[in-house]
Amino acid sequence: MRSIIMVIVYLIICILSIPFLLVLLLVRAINQRAAAVFSQKIVWLAFRLCMLISGCKREIVGREKVPMDTAVMYAANHRSFYDIILMYTAVPNQTLFIAKKELRKFVCIAQWMYFLNCLFLDRGDIKQNLQTILKAVELVKNNYSVYIAPEGTRNATDELLPFHEGSMKIATKGKVPIVPVVFTGTEEILEKHLPWIHRGKIRIEFGDPIYPDQLEKEQKKHLGEYTRGVIQQMYDKAIGKVS
16 A cells, blocks of 8 residues: 555645746856755655655764764665665755666656766766766765765675775865765665565665875775775664674
């Protein structure tokens, strides 16, 4: 029943979005950041509604650790479509997402992502992905935080996949800290019951910022591996593997 209601709500949101998106076209032509700020507020409301319909109870831990005097790069494990829904209701700053290009196919979602300055990766196009990373660097220098899942795909096992080292250039070239993020329980809402949505408790934890310029030489050289290790340790602790 929740899945059916969610589809109906999605269609209603698509229709109601039309006038807002037209106005945002005008706003963006004058002030790109103003359009992004307004868009994030609307997306926050829409995603909170999605969580309510889904019966999700969320727990947010460590949000106070996110630096507010600078843009950051959020690096997170990726377990579910619900990761993004939860993340956008939890981030304390203006944030754009780097997502796979397939999301462009979703009507309404793709348009809102455009106004949020979200970027897209094509797994099969290395040159295009490099341009995307460079664009992300430019945006963090303009005080937009960036969210990326360095595993590159959803992974619901307890062992994180290797992180793509190229994504770390956003932090190193943009000179911003990396905020490690851990999701637990998001796959219980949808992926384990496809196509049906189940209620559940989901958790997001923000870790201590990682400042690349303060790391040891070898840690800097393998920053993706180092960040993965931090997030793996956070995840293991969250599920009770380590005390």
